[in-house]
Amino acid sequence: MDPITGYCAYWHAESNTGRIFLQLSGDPKKSVHVEVDSASELNAMVDLLRHNAAMSYDHESKMISTGWRKPGA
Numbered sequence: 001m002d003p004i005t006g007y008c009a010y011w012h013a014e015s016n017t018g019r020i021f022l023q024l025s026g027d028p029k030k031s032v033h034v035e036v037d038s039a040s041e042l043n044a045m046v047d048l049l050r051h052n053a054a055m056s057y058d059h060e061s062k063m064i065s066t067g068w069r070k071p072g073a
Contacts, residue, residue, distance in 0.1 A: 001056040001057065001058045001065070002024040002025055002026045002056060002057050002059070003024065003025040003054070003055070003056050004022050004023065004024060004025075004049070004055040004056060004057055004064065005023045005024065005025050005028060006022070006023035006028075007020055007021065007022050007023065007046075007049050008020070008021045008031075009021075009042060009045070009046050011036075011039055011042055016038070016039075017035070017036070017037075018035075018036040018039070018041075018042045019033045019034065019035055019036065020033065020034045020036065020042070020045055020046070020049075021033045022034065022057050022064070024057055032057060032059070034062065034064065045064065048064065048066065049064070052066045052067070052069075054066065054067030055067070
């Protein structure tokens with residue numbers, strides 16, 4: 001899993017599609033993208049990225065994840 005160092009999100013209203021581009025610490029000049037199917041999915045993913053400093057991306061499963069946190073934190 002690679003730590004996420006930056007992100008950029010967009011939503012195309014006409015086609016109801018969106019993407020989140022992720023910059024990873026392994027290669028900051030390249031980015032990977034995650035397709036989203038709805039505006040609410042985009043909002044949820046951006047919310048995770050905005051509020052969690054320790055986020056990672058898994059290339060095999062194509063998932064983003066938070067780091068471990070204490071309950072209530």
